[in-house]
Amino acid sequence: MDFEKLLSAKDYIPINTHDLKCDMTVDYSIYHKQNGEYVLLCKDVVLTHDLIARFVRITSPDHEIFVPKEQHSAILDFNAGKTVPKTGPGPYSGYTEVKSDTKGMLDAVVADGKVPKDISDSICSVIYSQIETIDVSTIIDSINSVREVDEYLHTHSVNVALLNGLIGKWMNYDSEKQNAIIEVGVLHDIGKLKIPDEVLNKPARLSEEEFGLIKSHPVHSRDILVNSGVVKEDILNGVVQHHERANGLGYPSGLTMGKISEFARITAVSDVYDAMVAKRVYKEAHSPFEILAWFSDGRYSDLDITLVNTFLEAMTTELTGKYVLLSNGKTAKVVYVNPVNFEFPYVEIDGEVIFTSKELSCVSLVQ
Numbered sequence: 001m002d003f004e005k006l007l008s009a010k011d012y013i014p015i016n017t018h019d020l021k022c023d024m025t026v027d028y029s030i031y032h033k034q035n036g037e038y039v040l041l042c043k044d045v046v047l048t049h050d051l052i053a054r055f056v057r058i059t060s061p062d063h064e065i066f067v068p069k070e071q072h073s074a075i076l077d078f079n080a081g082k083t084v085p086k087t088g089p090g091p092y093s094g095y096t097e098v099k100s101d102t103k104g105m106l107d108a109v110v111a112d113g114k115v116p117k118d119i120s121d122s123i124c125s126v127i128y129s130q131i132e133t134i135d136v137s138t139i140i141d142s143i144n145s146v147r148e149v150d151e152y153l154h155t156h157s158v159n160v161a162l163l164n165g166l167i168g169k170w171m172n173y174d175s176e177k178q179n180a181i182i183e184v185g186v187l188h189d190i191g192k193l194k195i196p197d198e199v200l201n202k203p204a205r206l207s208e209e210e211f212g213l214i215k216s217h218p219v220h221s222r223d224i225l226v227n228s229g230v231v232k233e234d235i236l237n238g239v240v241q242h243h244e245r246a247n248g249l250g251y252p253s254g255l256t257m258g259k260i261s262e263f264a265r266i267t268a269v270s271d272v273y274d275a276m277v278a279k280r281v282y283k284e285a286h287s288p289f290e291i292l293a294w295f296s297d298g299r300y301s302d303l304d305i306t307l308v309n310t311f312l313e314a315m316t317t318e319l320t321g322k323y324v325l326l327s328n329g330k331t332a333k334v335v336y337v338n339p340v341n342f343e344f345p346y347v348e349i350d351g352e353v354i355f356t357s358k359e360l361s362c363v364s365l366v367q
Contacts, residue, residue: 012066017133020052021078032065041065052133091142092134095158098126102186103154110193115228124182127158128175131165131182137322139166140288141365144277152201153192156274161185163270167307170314184238184263185270191220215251218243238263242271245302257304265304269311272300288315289362293343312342319345324362331366 012031024047031038032055041055055065067075091099105119130139143159164185168178192200195217199210206214222240230236241264244250246257276291292315294300295308316337324347326332332347332354344356356362 011069013069013072015065015067015072015075017052017055017065019075020047020055020133021135023047024075024078028068028071030065030067038066055133091145092138094126094130094134095139095142098123098130099151099155099158101126102158103151105186106154106157106190106193109190109224113224113227115187115190115224115230117228120183120186123158123186124161124179127161127165127182127186128179131162131169131178136166136318137365140318143274144288144364152278153189156278157186157189159274160188160267160270163273164266166314167266167270167311170310180232180234181238181263181266183235184242184267187225187235188221188239188242188267188271189217190224190239191217191222193224194220215243219252234261234263237261238267240264242267244268246304247302249302260304265307268303269307272303273311287343287362287364288319289337289343289345292316292337293341296339296342312339316342319365323366325364325366326356327359327361327363332362334362 026042026045026047029043030041032041033039042051045051101119101123105116105123108114108116108119139162143162161182162185165178165182168181173181195213199206199213202210218240222236225236225239238261240252241255241260244253244255244260244264245268246260248254248256273291273295276286276294277288292312295303295312300308316339319334319337322334323331324334324345326347326349330349332349334345335348335353336346338345343361344358345362346353346355347362348354354360
C-alpha cells in the first residue's frame with residue numbers, strides 16, 4: 001500500500017517534531033512531507049539530540065511529521081514512562097560542540113578583528129535547533145554546569161544565546177526573529193576580547209579605571225560587528241545596549257526604559273541569569289531556583305519587569321516535573337514551584353512530597 005493510502009486510512013497520523021525525544025528507539029517508519037510528496041524520515045534508529053536537530057532543519061515550517069497510529073500514544077508518553085532519571089548532571093554533547101565552535105569564532109576575531117559570518121551563522125542555527133528539540137531542563141542544566149576560568153567568555157556567549165532563544169520562543173517569536181535574538185546573545189560580549197584578562201578575571205574589587213574598561217566592552221562589541229559588515233540595527237542595538245537599565249543607571253549611554261531596544265532588554269535578563277549561576281574567581285555559583293527567587297523579589301528591579309515575569313512564568317512551567325539533585329545527595333522530582341518562594345519548591349522523594357528549605361535545598365537540575 002502506498003503512503004497516500006496509508007494516510008487516507010489513518011494508519012499514519014501527524015505529530016510534532018518536538019515530541020521526538022533523545023534515546024527514543026524508532027523501530028518503525030516516520031515520514032515527512034517534502035515538495036508535495038511523503039518521504040521517509042527515519043527507520044530503525046535510536047534518536048539523538050543531533051539527529052532530532054537535523055529533522056527540525058529539514059522538515060516543514062510547522063515541523064509536522066507522520067508516525068504509525070499505534071505508536072502515537074507511546075511517543076507522547078515516552079518521557080512520562082522514564083521513571084529513573086539520569087543522575088549525572090552535565091552538558092549534553094551538542095552543547096559542548098557549540099561551545100567549541102564559539103571559541104573558534106572568538107579566536108578568529110582576535111586574529112583579524114572581524115567576526116567570520118559563516119561560523120557565526122552556523123552557531124546561531126545550531127543553537128536554534130537545540131532550543132527547538134532539546135528539553136529545557138537539559139539546556140538549563142548545561143548552562144548551570146561548572147566552567148573553567150579560561151572558557152568563561154565563549155561559554156557565557158553560548159549560554160546567553162540559549163537563554164535569549166528560549167525567551168524568544170516563550171514570547172512566540174517567529175524563526176527569523178528568534179535567530180536574531182540568538183545572534184545578539186552569541187555576539188553581545190565579543191568586545192571583552194579588547195579587555196585585559198587580568199581585569200576581566202580580577203578576584204578583588206575593580207578600581208574605577210578598571211571598571212571603566214569593563215564598561216567599554218559593549219561599544220567594542222558594536223564596533224567589531226560594524227567592522228564585520230553587520231548593519232542590522234536590532235542586532236547592533238541589542239549588543240551595545242545590553243547593560244543599559246530601566247532606571248537610567250546602566251552603561252554605556254545611561255538610557256532609560258523607553259529608549260532601550262527589546263533585544264537588549266531580553267539579553268540583559270539572560271546575561272544576569274548566567275552571570276549569577278556561574279562560579280567565578282570572585283563569587284560562588286547559585287542554583288536556578290535561588291536566582292529565580294532574586295528575580296521575583298525585585299533584586300533586579302532595573303530590568304524590564306514584563307520580561308522578568310515572562311521568564312519566571314515560563315521557568316515555573318518548565319521546571320515543574322523535572323528532577324533535581326538535593327543537598328543530601330538524593331534525586332527528587334519537582335511537583336510545585338511556589339511563585340511567592342521560588343527558591344524552595346515542593347519535591348517528591350521516595351513517594352513523599354516535601355517542601356525544600358535551607359536545610360534541604362535544590363542544588364542543581366539533573367537530566
